[in-house]
Structure formats: C-alpha cells, structure tokens
Amino acid sequence: MMRPLLPLTAVALATAALAAGCGGDDGGTATVLKDGDVVGMQNLRFKPEHVQVAVGQKITWRNDENIGHDVKADSGAKFASDTFNKDGTYSFTPTAAGTIKYECTLHPGMDGTIDVVAK
Template sequence: MRRAAIVLALSCAAFAGGCGGSEETPSQSAETTPAPAEATVADGAVRVAMKDFKFVPEDVEVEAGQTITWVNEDTAQHDAVADEGEGPRSELFNQGESYSWTAETAGTIPYVCTVHPGMEGTITVR
C-alpha cells in the first residue's frame, strides 16, 4: 500500500511538472482588426452576399449603369427589395441562387429582405 502511494505521488509530480512549458508567453496580445467588408467587383458587376441573415456588405457604392448581384449563401430564402421608388425588387430565392439589378439613376436607395427584419442595406448610385 505504501509503495502504491509513493508511485502515485511520483506520477502526479511528474504529470504536474510536464504541464508547464518552456516557451515564454508574450506579455502583450496582438489585436487584429477585421478589414471592412467591401463588395466584390468582377466584370463591372458588384457582388453582395446574403450571409448569416445580413447583406455583406450592407452598404455599396456603384456608378450608374453598374450591376449589383445578390447571392444567397444562407439556407433560408431571401430577397432584396427597395423601400420605395427605383431599386431592386427580387422575388424570394434559395441558397446558391442569385438576383441581379442594374442601377440607372444617381441617389441613395435603402433596401431590405422583406422576410427578415433587420436585414437591411443601402445602395449609393453616383
């Protein structure tokens, strides 16, 4: 019994000693700031992802005549509908599907997903 207690004590000491590291811990942690979300532009078209129940990016700037394409990356259906006047007016579409709209007139156009409150974006047409 005494021998078992000694072996157990030595095993615990060896285990505890192995838990410490020889590497130094930095005194200051490095902070990273995520880059602001920007619309992807390809062939003159601007891409807006519908992801995690948000438009990414929420705000886009385009020139008149430029096309914006919304791509649904969520499992839920989404749409992109201007609050009023000129702007996107999509039907609901599924994951992997997309909708495109071409900006015609300069101005600011707020838009939403009509089925998900708080999912909002703004298009600024120059």
Template sequence: MRRLLPTLALAVLLAGCGSSDGGGGGKAEVLKAGDPIEMKSLHFKPDHVQVAVGQQITWHNDESVPHDVKADSGASFSSETFGKDKSYTWTPDKAGTVKYECTLHPGMEGTIDVVAKEATS
C-alpha cells in the same frame, strides 16, 4: 473590484459603439463589377456599396435560409424569394441613394450609393 467596475462598464459601453459587421453607417465600399453582395448570417455583406449608373448588382444567397431583396427608397425593385446558391440581379439607371431590405428578416438592410460613371474612376 470597486475600482475595476467603472473600467469594465466603460469597456462594455465602448464595445457596443463600433460599426456593425457590414459597415452600413460608414463609408460605402466600392463594389467592383462582377462582385456580388453576399447574404450571410442574416446580413448583406457589404451592406453599404457604391456603384456606377448602369453597373449590374447581384445579391447572392450564401446560406440555407431563403431571402429576398426589395427597394425601400430611391429605386423600384423587388425580387422573388430565393434560396441557397441563388441570385438576384438589378441594374441602376440613375444616380442617387437606394435603401433596400430583405423583407423576410427584419433588420437585414443595405444601402447603395449610385454615382455617375465618371465619379467612380
């Protein structure tokens, strides 16, 4: 058992080092036109996306708890609180990085990398 403890401790430590369900710390997922950012299990999925300037972004609430969407930096938008099967839409008008959150659920955060139209092709 004593030999096994260091191995188990290392396994537990390494398991906690992986990225979160939505991936926010890694590379952005290119969001295709018409695909929503889902609100599931108190997370944005995906939580790190890349879109082109002028590409409409829709957040869709897939769960029974209410949510909102509010820009923290890089843009200025703020939705009303909305419930299950409701959506909020925003269209970026300039390139840059946008950080946003659901103000009702601490830790429910996302990032949008907005790029010039020719950069997404």
C-alpha cells in the same frame, strides 16, 4: 477613498474605437463594388451592407444561406425579387445617381444601402 477609473477608462476606449471606425459596419462607409462583385447574404445580413456602384453598373445579390431571402427596394429605386434559395442570385442595374435603401422582406432588420454615383 479613491474610486477606480476602470469604468471611465473603458468608456473612453470604446468611444475612441467607435470614432476610429472599429465598431463594425455603421452604414457610413460604402464598399466600392467592382464589376463581378456580389453582395452576399450571410447570417441574416447583407455582406457588405453598404455599397457604392456607378450608374449602369449591375449589382448582384447571392444567397449564401440555407434559408430563402429576397431583395426589395424601399426608397430610391423600384425593384423586388422573388424569394430565392441557397446559391440563387438576383441582379439590378441602377439608371440614376442617388441612394437606394433596400431590405429582405422575410427577415426584419436585414437591410442595406446602395450609393449610386455618376460615371
């Protein structure tokens, strides 16, 4: 008696989808921010979670939720906001190229990455 191939087919399709980038934001591809773009805070996530900016380009986070958030650099820079509520914002301007990892200290797992590139 032959076994159905459905489980193997499902695994193969899922693997192919992830390899093609269909598995959500894995932190690998940065969204290039233009002047005036903001990083939103929605559903306990940064939207987008991984961004790219140029040295000297201001990054602004906006709280789109009815709960407080903050933004604190973990590595690659030094910044830390106070807690801010819905529609509140916080901005930071990087002065050197590199990678910045940051988080909302109020919500474990709410973290993001900034790739700062030379102009």
